[in-house]
Amino acid sequence: MEHETDDLLPEGLEDRLPREAAAATRAMRSVLGAMDAHGYDRVRPPLIEFEQSLSQRMQGVSTRRMVRFTDPASLRTLALRSDMTVQVGRISATSLAGAPRPLRLCYAGEVALLRADQLAPERQRLQMGAELIGSDSVAAASEIVRVALDALEQAGARAISVDFTLPDIVDVLAAEALPLKAEYVADVRRELDTKDAGGLAAIPGGDAYLPLLYATGPFGEAIEHLAELDAGGALASRIAGLREVASGIRERARLTLDPSERHGFEYQSWFGFTLYAENGRGALGRGGSYAIVGKDEPAMGFSLYLDQLLDVLDEPAEEANKLFCPVGHDAERAAALRAEGWRTVAALSDSDDARALGCTHRLNGGAVEQL
């Protein structure tokens, strides 16, 4: 990546110079194109909202990391968006409350954080995603996972993995199958998060949850383990749902299951998934089922982050058709060549150097000559 090396810019903020900016534009258009092809209409919410409006929709997730300032017009606190999903939720619950369901919306835009964290040093990210509002059914889950795969594939990602999870699994089991006092639910979740068998066994009723630690790995085997564990059938509909979603994409991605994984799924309900690709340093994105805040309307969606996606894409081929047009060239001919897809670079003076300017061809009279 071409990045600033000095301290011209604040920590966690960077310029994308021409090569990387072009790759970013290409990848973003591929992702938007895939979502558009599945009938998702793009919306463009603003960079800035009332802090209260954003934070109440974020259900407490990382609102402390938002950039805040006082609005001189309203004297209320404004914030820079740190997540566009909540903005799409707001639109679906207000301006588009009357639009027919299921409502398909997509977005792509910059989000910003006041503070970086160690795992994600960037303070500005380009977030892209799709939200299917009005359903959290298995059919909706299948569609969202397929749209996410199309988006990644069309951007050029290869060897994609999908890791499924059941974000509310502990709540479901605690209520129905593996009795747990309410006061211990959070402890069990925490020990499962850190995959700490000893800690889990030390919680009253926690040892019943130990098998969840082993129902992980390649999807086919892990889902069998999970089904065995679910003797009472509390998870039956979830397991059937996962099997159905998986069956539709088995040939397109490597599938794994980590049923108690909750990191990044703080507000998801029954279904969640994380996307990875070959050579990626981390997840490319996440998705799952949730409820729109305020309306309690079911929804399903996913988000991708452009930097993570660019990391797994091949370097683009060098530009092939950049045409130098010398002083006094035929402007109409140059315009016709642009209409055919050529990029032209017009000389401003006789001293302009075609090769130094990155040109591959030169206009000589009406003819295009290779340099």
Add this chain to the structure above:
Amino acid sequence: MEHETDDLLPEGLEDRLPREAAAATRAMRSVLGAMDAHGYDRVRPPLIEFEQSLSQRMQGVSTRRMVRFTDPASLRTLALRSDMTVQVGRISATSLAGAPRPLRLCYAGEVALLRADQLAPERQRLQMGAELIGSDSVAAASEIVRVALDALEQAGARAISVDFTLPDIVDVLAAEALPLKAEYVADVRRELDTKDAGGLAAIPGGDAYLPLLYATGPFGEAIEHLAELDAGGALASRIAGLREVASGIRERARLTLDPSERHGFEYQSWFGFTLYAENGRGALGRGGSYAIVGKDEPAMGFSLYLDQLLDVLDEPAEEANKLFCPVGHDAERAAALRAEGWRTVAALSDSDDARALGCTHRLNGGAVEQL
């Protein structure tokens, strides 16, 4: 335009809902495409920079309207960008200081203001533009004006007008042809700005500038007036430059001249222009010659604002090819149709209503049927 009507969002900030968001994306891609075709490489600077770095490059223009906050990492003041031109200038003077000249860069992105003003109530604008760095010659001016016209035409703007100005005209005349004490230069500029003949005549030496008020209007006549006024030839190179720029675009736009117009040209040097189109409420954009702050390198560029551009474009035709795919449809056939350019909408259940969801066609077996 589809806009929020209640107070969900702060004053001057709006959602672009699907129809307007699609128009915005189309117009932005057309503008970027035109700039790219002329060899301008896109750069993507960050939303946030050090306030000091932005403001010193803005030469005092409207920095008071920037959103500012303290960086918890550096404890320095950061600001949201209110103009991307200065960011491109920074890149050209730092990361791309060693790139061959002329350097052609373009950009498109959101800029934000803390306060709206009466003429421009928006606090967020999508700015797009091109900068030609390393020259402020007549050839550079001609190219920049032509790229701007291509961008507007390809976005669909019609009946475009270009209003030329000579931002430094008073300085040039005061130094060479129409002597003016240094203390009165600002007064003369101010009276010319307000086109106040009485005020101008009341300034010692100001009456000599009265003819500038009449060298305005359609380009052909106004440039003749200006040439007559310029008996000593102080403006000769500027007048010849304007004539040359104008001759290249005479058939593409209505041309006017207002040689002492300075509004929006606070940091331009010899050449400036404002772009208008039929039905527009105001300018679509501006451009001209300037010097990169710090390096004092000559440059030429223009900026357009998306909202102003969208205002002059025709409403897009209704979407034509949205294909409803019922439950149990052939997924491979649907994928093949998407690859052909269809947008598909997959039913999640038998109760999904193709017409309510805006579909124009329906997949029946392998066949596409009109609804």
